Amino acid sequence: MTDAPAPSLHASTGATSLRDDAEAALRRLVGRDDARLRADQWTAIEALVARQARALVVQRTGWGKSAVYFVATRLLRDAGAGPTVIVSPLLALMRDQISAAARAGIRAVTVNSANVTEWDQVHAAIAAGEVDVLLCSPERLNNPQFRDEVLPRLAADAGLVVVDEAHCISDWGHDFRPDYRRIRTLLADLPVGIPVLATTATANARVTTDVAEQLGVTGGGSPADVMVLRGALDRESLHLAVLDLPDPAARVAWLVQSLGSMTGSGIVYCLTVSAAEELASQLRAAGLEVGAYTGRTDPAERERLEQDLKENRVKALVATSALGMGFDKPDLAFVVHLGAPSSPIAYYQQVGRAGRGVDRAVVALLPGREDCAIWDWFGSQAFPEEDTVRTTLAALDPERPTSIPTLESTVDLSRSRLEAMLKVLDVDGAVRRVSGGWLATGRPWEYDAARYARVQQARLAEQRTMVAYQQARTCRMAFLRRSLDDPELDDGWTCGRCDVCGGVALPQAPTAEAVAAARTGLDRVGTEIVPRRQWPSGMESLGVSLRGRIPADEMAETGRAIARLDGLGWSGALRDMFAARGEDGAPVDEETPVSLRHAAARVLDEWEQRGRLDGVVGVASTTRPRMNTHLVNGLARYLGVPVLGWVTPAAGREEPMRHDVNSAQRLAGVVGRLRLAPEPGAELAQARVLMVDDSTDSGWTLTVAAREVRLAGAAAVLPFVLGVR
Incomplete structure (x- = not known):
């Protein structure tokens, strides 16, 4: 692995010329001749391209974070740099990113669970220099073949490394994913001079600090400086409201009665797969064109449903968080939650799908008394007790791989918790995934009980904050901005657009007849x-x-x-x-x-x-x-x-x-x-x-x-x- 610096466009080319080139690339990307870079977009692009910096951009949904890495990619590739590697968490997000890249003349490919038959072809195209951007899921980073054969070449030759939805790195974040922590290893193995960009719309001060610290990891031991760009989180198009209805029948009746009168198309979020499928069935029975989009939905069907929503062939998708980060439909006109997410950060992330390209979008929350029980179930999937972890480590051999089914005969955890625990241990260096199972590395490992306890307390605090949001009698957007530590929130600021401020009126409560009909359906x-x-x-x-x-x-x-x-x-x-x-x-x-x-x-x-x-x-x-x-x-x-x-x-x-x-x-x-x-x-x-x-x-x-x-x-x-x- 070489330590030669990556190609760059220095100041010798002239800052004005670099910005002109950047804005020309932006105009190709968005298809508008009047497009101009925001101040912080240019700051990030200049730092990545001219100074090979490491940067964390925390900006609201719709601000243009993807424009930063696609414009930087175009400039770096034109200067002879290698391809950009983007770690991206969701297939829907990858599909949108590939489409956006194509508009800018950028050749993007992906390696994920839905295109296994294309992996060899993709790897060959990368080796031949025919790829500008490779998008891969965090899970790919620990696929043994990808990690050991493909990733080292990419790390050596990459022109830019991007971590999208970077809050997933942090176990303080609302959507922590153990596989994302492997990015630390990727960053530590990068040669000197390869710029790194991390982006997210949903990070409070604690998550921002944690992610920035992890982005600074280098192979030499001394942390790299990380430039953090945080902006205001207000979304002027969003009109927030909470509607407290007595039971599921009343909430379903409200949706049946109200969805058709809402302008445009949107997303109705549910907390569980069963609720999403049941609600979609009820809405279809009432004559509404909707589809169900969950973790159980086949990948090909997901792609079809995404396209149906983008082209307004359906009124709404009834979805779980499987349709969340990065789904791009600028004219999405409403987001309704049937049940509250467990944190205001997760809620802000999901409502951020709406109103990116329209002046007004309705965001309604219909909480249920069953929400807390669902939160408790997800909370029960936390990192196991130390005795269980030690039992797992003792069951692993340093030379002969042990499969998950074999481990299940020794470790009294559900499979999902066992796999999640092993991913964390892998990141910590205590175990290693190989073909055929898992190996013990023999490295010393400490159970960080204090950190796990703090994470759990943070989760409980977020749940209390979400309940407080539902009961708030002050500006709802101000509440969310305060919860996310918005650095530009002024004391006394109000949005003037939410139900508390008087800027939105939801459709009226359902009639008794509508509730009775919904109850019959349920x-x-x-x-x-x-x-x-x-x-x-x-x-x-x-x-x-x-x-x-x-x-x-x-x-x-x-x-x-x-x-x-x-x-x-x-x-x-x-x-x-x-x-x-x-x-x-x-x-x-x-x-x-x-x-x-x-x-x-x-x-x-x-x-x-x-x-x-x-x-x-x-x-x-x-x-x-x-x-x-x-x-x-x-x-x-x-x-x-x-x-x-x-x-x-x-x-x-x-x-x-x-x-x-x-x-x-x-x-x-x-x-x-x-x-x-x-x-x-x-x-x-x-x-x-x-x-x-x-x-x-x-x-x-x-x-x-x-x-x-x-x-x-x-x-x-x-x-x-x-x-x-």
């Missing part, structure tokens, strides 16, 4: 429970002799539940029931609520399997035994069939099991715990059985219980639960 019951078909890997190490595919004659069939707990409609009643606690903190164990009895009966009535059932088997509950007994007996009476038996905990194994563990750990606990106890005289041979429990999450309790019943001779087992967690 009253739909029934969601499938897809059976497990494969045992987890590595069960032998946990003393369980189950492996491979589950035999067809030991497997459950597709079951039913009333609803998922993270959606709308019946989800609220289910959440309330499962969350109910007595004064001693124990779960409230009462008979099945009447409303849920009726909902369960409706699910059975609409299920084609109802008339083909011979009996019911209950799964005994250690936390709500009275409710489960009542539910099982009641459903048996409703169906007119006998209770054939119970799947119960073995003697001495009555304690409730943990649910926050991975598949292998969960299965091991269930296999050693459950036993089938048939009722006296019950005949299970060739019976078609409805197996009833109160809820399911991983699915392993139902899987093992169904296996016990099938091994006892049942011809079919059809699971039924109240809620899917």
